[in-house]
Amino acid sequence: MNRYGLHTRPASLLVKIASRYKSDFFIYKDGLEINGKSIIGVMTLAAEQGSRLMLKFNGPDETEACAAVVDLINRGFDE
Amino acid sequence: MTSPETPYRELILKGIPASPGIAIGGAYLFTKEIPRAEERSLRPDEISVEIARLTKAMEKSTRELNKILTFAQQKVGDAKAKIFEAQIMVLEDPILLDAIHKRIGKEQKNAEFIVSDEIGKYAHIMMAAHSEYMHERAHDMEDLRNRIIRNLQEEKLISRLEGTVIVVAHSLTPADTMILSRNQILGYATDLGGITSHAALFSRSLKIPAVVGLGDVSRAAETGDQMIIDGYSGTIILHPTAEHIREYEEKREHLLEFEAQLAHLKDLPATTPDGHSIELSANIELAEGLDYVVVQGSQGVGLFRTESLLIDYDDFPTEEQQYVEYKKIADRIYPNRVIMRSFDIGGDKIAPSMAEEENPFLGWRGVRVCLDRPDIFMNQLRAILRASSRKNLALMFPMITTLDEVRRAKEYVLKAKGELSARHQRFDDNLPIGVMIEVPAAALSAEQIAGEVNFLSIGSNDLTQYILAVDRGNNLVSPLYHEFEPSVLSTIKHIIDAGHKRNIWVGICGEMAGNPLATPILVGMGMDELSVIPSILPEIKKIIRSLTYAQMQEIARTVLVYTSRREVDAYLSEVFKREFPDIPVEGF
Numbered sequence: 071m072n073r074y075g076l077h078t079r080p081a082s083l084l085v086k087i088a089s090r091y092k093s094d095f096f097i098y099k100d101g102l103e104i105n106g107k108s109i110i111g112v113m114t115l116a117a118e119q120g121s122r123l124m125l126k127f128n129g130p131d132e133t134e135a136c137a138a139v140v141d142l143i144n145r146g147f148d149e
Numbered sequence: 150m151t152s153p154e155t156p157y158r159e160l161i162l163k164g165i166p167a168s169p170g171i172a173i174g175g176a177y178l179f180t181k182e183i184p185r186a187e188e189r190s191l192r193p194d195e196i197s198v199e200i201a202r203l204t205k206a207m208e209k210s211t212r213e214l215n216k217i218l219t220f221a222q223q224k225v226g227d228a229k230a231k232i233f234e235a236q237i238m239v240l241e242d243p244i245l246l247d248a249i250h251k252r253i254g255k256e257q258k259n260a261e262f263i264v265s266d267e268i269g270k271y272a273h274i275m276m277a278a279h280s281e282y283m284h285e286r287a288h289d290m291e292d293l294r295n296r297i298i299r300n301l302q303e304e305k306l307i308s309r310l311e312g313t314v315i316v317v318a319h320s321l322t323p324a325d326t327m328i329l330s331r332n333q334i335l336g337y338a339t340d341l342g343g344i345t346s347h348a349a350l351f352s353r354s355l356k357i358p359a360v361v362g363l364g365d366v367s368r369a370a371e372t373g374d375q376m377i378i379d380g381y382s383g384t385i386i387l388h389p390t391a392e393h394i395r396e397y398e399e400k401r402e403h404l405l406e407f408e409a410q411l412a413h414l415k416d417l418p419a420t421t422p423d424g425h426s427i428e429l430s431a432n433i434e435l436a437e438g439l440d441y442v443v444v445q446g447s448q449g450v451g452l453f454r455t456e457s458l459l460i461d462y463d464d465f466p467t468e469e470q471q472y473v474e475y476k477k478i479a480d481r482i483y484p485n486r487v488i489m490r491s492f493d494i495g496g497d498k499i500a501p502s503m504a505e506e507e508n509p510f511l512g513w514r515g516v517r518v519c520l521d522r523p524d525i526f527m528n529q530l531r532a533i534l535r536a537s538s539r540k541n542l543a544l545m546f547p548m549i550t551t552l553d554e555v556r557r558a559k560e561y562v563l564k565a566k567g568e569l570s571a572r573h574q575r576f577d578d579n580l581p582i583g584v585m586i587e588v589p590a591a592a593l594s595a596e597q598i599a600g601e602v603n604f605l606s607i608g609s610n611d612l613t614q615y616i617l618a619v620d621r622g623n624n625l626v627s628p629l630y631h632e633f634e635p636s637v638l639s640t641i642k643h644i645i646d647a648g649h650k651r652n653i654w655v656g657i658c659g660e661m662a663g664n665p666l667a668t669p670i671l672v673g674m675g676m677d678e679l680s681v682i683p684s685i686l687p688e689i690k691k692i693i694r695s696l697t698y699a700q701m702q703e704i705a706r707t708v709l710v711y712t713s714r715r716e717v718d719a720y721l722s723e724v725f726k727r728e729f730p731d732i733p734v735e736g737f
Binding site: 078079080082089102105107108109110111113114 | 231234235238239242243244245268271274275278286290464
């Protein structure tokens with residue numbers, strides 16, 4: 071996860087990328103289920119450093135969707 | 150004395166000064182009732198009408214917010230206007246919209262109720278986070294929810310006001326502050342809010358006096374009530390007596406006159422009649438303050454609080470973003486100097502959701518954070534170095550406690566220089582490096598530290614509170630906080646002497662530097678630089694230009710002999726009454 075949490079800009083980037091795929095994308099944190107294509111949902115995740123998130127992809131292009139999102143996270147949201 | 154036609158009693162309320170200025174006028178009670186989202190069941194045949202009603206309200210909300218965004222961009226700049234973009238993005242969130250539509254159909258409930266419940270859910274999660282940033286976002290979401298519900302109920306928010314008024318409200322959202330400022334607003338007074346809140350930031354940008362944190366001004370005041378707002382001291386007077394009105398009219402006139410009188414000092418140096426020159430510079434937070442600094446006749450910026458960038462960015466800005474900001478400041482002030490203070494976060498200052506501490510003032514703050522987070526620190530050092538290419542920047546580190554920290558921080562600077570050289574980027578290889586002396590340990594080892602740096606700058610607020618072991622924010626002990634305690638004064642003298650022994654200059658950038666009463670003491674002790682808030686700068690210059698260095702040395706010698714702050718106070722007020730009957734010195 072981005073070191074300082076998911077603020078507005080990275081949140082909108084994540085939503086934009088996830089929305090390119092047909093597959094459902096859910097993020098789980100502390101028992102919450104957040105739709106990864108929802109900006110208001112992802113904004114609530116502005117998490118402290120080191121937060122653990124679980125990502126779940128489900129659909130026809132789940133592998134590609136997962137790769138794209140993980141790539142964005144690994145790139146540090148292009149910060 | 151109350152005039153016979155008003156049956157009201159005068160009421161004085163104290164709050165937090167959020168934006169300076171004095172205004173006298175009629176109150177306008179801005180009651181934005183939180184629209185009620187009562188639960189109502191729908192018949193199946195009403196669902197489609199309800200969805201259409203919702204769509205219309207959402208569209209109207211988007212139009213309103215776009216208007217506010219454009220207005221904010223013009224008035225306060227793109228960076229600060231960004232917070233409205235987040236609200237617009239949420240209005241267009243397809244998942245949220247879909248969830249609301251589905252629930253209206255499935256639960257057969259009215260749109261107000263479902264919108265309120267659905268957005269409220271997210272606001273609630275944001276509110277539960279341990280971060281000021283997330284709390285602000287939660288308020289944004291609540292504001293958005295209220296906007297949609299208001300539009301569903303087709304209620305008009307009255308934002309066009311008649312005449313010039315002082316707006317009184319329970320709280321003001323950034324959107325409220327923006328939209329209301331299209332009217333002739335004399336001032337803002339609110340029950341809630343701290344000085345860092347966006348609404349306060351906006352009123353400062355708009356140059357409208359504001360007092361926040363007044364408790365219950367919105368219950369005490371009614372539209373049309375006569376009131377006085379003093380944004381310098383954070384005072385509100387409702388139903389002021391004729392006497393108070395006259396007093397504040399005079400105060401306002403006096404300040405205006407005094408400002409005009411001081412205007413001619415603008416281009417004159419801060420030099421005593423016997424030829425002793427002081428470097429008089431300004432403290433600034435955001436780049437927007439720069440024009441004002443130049444107008445006030447400053448010789449430069451003695452403290453740029455780089456952490457103020459964190460208000461505009463959601464996150465730590467990148468090296469490139471910081472470079473652009475720092476360069477803008479360096480160029481605007483050129484050829485004068487700007488002292489950039491590395492991020493001073495923690496304590497009572499904004500810390501973006503990094504740590505929760507039992508005792509933040511003795512915790513992870515200032516240079517301690519930077520040394521533990523080389524990633525943050527190096528980004529900033531490279532940005533500052535790059536902005537230093539015209540050789541008018543200096544760098545200083547806050548919250549230095551030990552000599553070892555100074556050495557480690559300097560190693561990072563060397564490393565950053567190496568990286569920039571490898572990238573063939575230009576910087577000032579002789580960038581002066583200094584430290585803030587605000588921890589008693591650093592004050593005690595000031596001479597050793599002075600041997601490692603190019604200058605010392607005294608942070609009098611923290612130094613005073615650490616020496617006296619008093620938390621200024623704690624009402625039980627805050628009266629014990631005073632810069633004129635003999636222990637504080639002699640520590641300051643010790644620091645100045647330590648710096649001079651090592652042939653480096655010593656400055657001060659805390660509130661004490663901007664306290665006119667302290668000016669003769671500080672200059673008389675040998676302080677080389679005073680960095681003050683821009684609004685007070687001409688006044689301090691006037692004092693420096695009025696008393697001789699010999700007189701000020703005598704004043705400093707005298708106060709250093711006193712054994713209580715009461716003696717210091719009494720002596721200084723007598724000196725000021727004699728020398729500067731004009732200067733509006735606040736009571737002790």
